[in-house]
Amino acid sequence: MQNYTDMLTSGAFDVVFQEIERQTNVDRNTLKVIRAEYRVWSNGCLDLQGLGDVCSAVLTPGWIVEVEGKNQRWVYHTDQTRTYVKEAGFWSESSGNSTLARE
Numbered sequence: 001m002q003n004y005t006d007m008l009t010s011g012a013f014d015v016v017f018q019e020i021e022r023q024t025n026v027d028r029n030t031l032k033v034i035r036a037e038y039r040v041w042s043n044g045c046l047d048l049q050g051l052g053d054v055c056s057a058v059l060t061p062g063w064i065v066e067v068e069g070k071n072q073r074w075v076y077h078t079d080q081t082r083t084y085v086k087e088a089g090f091w092s093e094s095s096g097n098s099t100l101a102r103e
Helices: 003-008 014-024
Strands: 031-040 060-069 072-079 086-090
Touching: 014 060, 014 072, 014 086, 031 072
Parallel strands: none
Antiparallel strands: 031 060, 060 072, 072 086
């Protein structure tokens, strides 16, 4: 497993930046990872199962990634290879709105 610093310098979290850019039109060059922690999720839904989701009951190694940019903050869960990425929450400084309930 790579450590956090190696992950940042290798661009390993670019997929999270791409997802934020796709969903919000915030330029990925304004984004930065402010926290990344290795986690083992309790299911294939990265512990973010929604109503009606069917999740595999398998331990899934991955990351929790917190990204900041344009007075906003996003939290994402990923699997270890970062091929599966799910938004876990969002916070906006300007509106004070937060959906950072799940982590």
